[in-house]
Amino acid sequence: MKKSDLEAHIKSGNVVPFLGMGVFKETKTDDGDQIPFDSDSMILSLNGGRAMSPRLMYEYSRAAMSLEQRKGRAFIEQMTHHIFTHKPYPMPEAYQWLQTLMPQYVVDLNLDDSLLKLYADVNHFLITGVSRIMAGYDRFIVYAYTASTKEYHPVEKEMLNPLLPILFKPLGCTVPDKNFIISDADFVDWLTEAMGGYALPPFLKTYKNSKSYLFLGIDFNRDTYRMVANEITLGLEGGYLVNDKEKVSKKEEKFLNSHSIEKLDTTLEAFLRGE
Template sequence: MRAGLLADELVPYLGPGAIGLETEPPVPATPEAVAAELHKRAPAPSKIRTSMWSVAQFIESRRHRRTLQAWMAEIFAAPVAPNRLHRFLAGLPLSMLVDTWYDGALATALREGGRTDVVEIQGVTRAGEFRDIWTKAYDAAGAEVAPEAADAAKTVLYAPHGGVRPAKNFLVADSDYVEVLTEIDIQSPIPAAVKHRRTPRGFVFLGCRFHDQMLRTYARQILKRSKGPHYAVVDRERLTRNELKFLADHDIVAIDLPLGAVTDLLVG
């Protein structure tokens, strides 16, 4: 894995578990924790209480989209300091990184490393949009740029579910994903730069779980048509049957070690 990362043959794919590598993060580090934070603000029915996507939809339906966005921005307002994994990855000449959580620590690590050759592509909600738009792109300073800017960037940071910075983009409610999931099989929501850069590479899943269909669907579509090999750092005892099947179906090699131990080996 280390050799593959150093050679730009693997794409790091970070989940929320990556932010808790060194210290307790100041923001939620699981979808269930986000659901709990949203539930505090608007109590949801017990049958959906642990589902981030369903609780978010409950709030959007009863309080308005602006309220949901404001609460998500509040929940993720505290800056998350990059850890040694973020800093290690930010220092590599990688063509692409994927960050599936909302905190932005990896983007911060890239900025702190002086990287000006990075374009971040974030998934955006289509709520209130009348354009055929799935993503927005930002330069290293956080200014919005044309999607084509990603083609010339040394590194593309792909945040498929959005991010709290620079523009508070959040895909989080069930309704956010209705059109995405309708078209994701034909890859329309996947940016062209991502499709191009993944083709000759494999993926390394770090701090990820796949215990929800939404998480599996996104991972499956992002790694589609990529060359491989693929690896996932996991706690095998905690994996559900669906997670084990997902790993097997996509030839993902399970590395059954703590993320901290793997990070030590990668960083060297």
């Protein structure tokens, strides 16, 4: 499918943008630090630039769990927040492209606030994922954003409706509260409740049905992302994947085929530039 056709479907709401870490591949802070764009670079950022053992380098959630066990939960939350807030960086090109479309519904697995900046002048809903909480089973918080005051405030999940854009950040965000799903324990808790139906507000469970997805910068080689995407897109009608991998693994191929997701033969940079 051509980019122009996808843009038309995104504007109509039939195709939902679904963003992952790969959209940060070309993004550096103003003084040259790389924003994490894959599992390895995320681990290096969490661990002060130092590599960890091969077992921990397999996936950043595993490395984050090790750091949390050694240094505490507060450390991993503060470090994650620090990575995306301590130095300014330009808006990644994928978000700049979305700004020309302003979709009514976006799923964003990234932990920073780039997506929120696009909607700073528009009233909207924000849903952020949470994990390992004692009060109830819901693994999300719904916020309403008021553009005139630039403020988010929590609202009851029943208030969610399609009259305003819905920004869904299932793995958390740096704002309005530092809630991150980043360690193995976070993902296990979130996925367990997700499979029980507690990861999405009731409205979103039906609103998302029969939609297609455009996956940008997501690597489905890791079990974690496949499981998260599967829960969030239940009821989908296929979709498209754009990332910088030339070949997909057998696990990825099986996932893409079972979900009727077509991997477009282009890089993310070329796609965004319409090449």
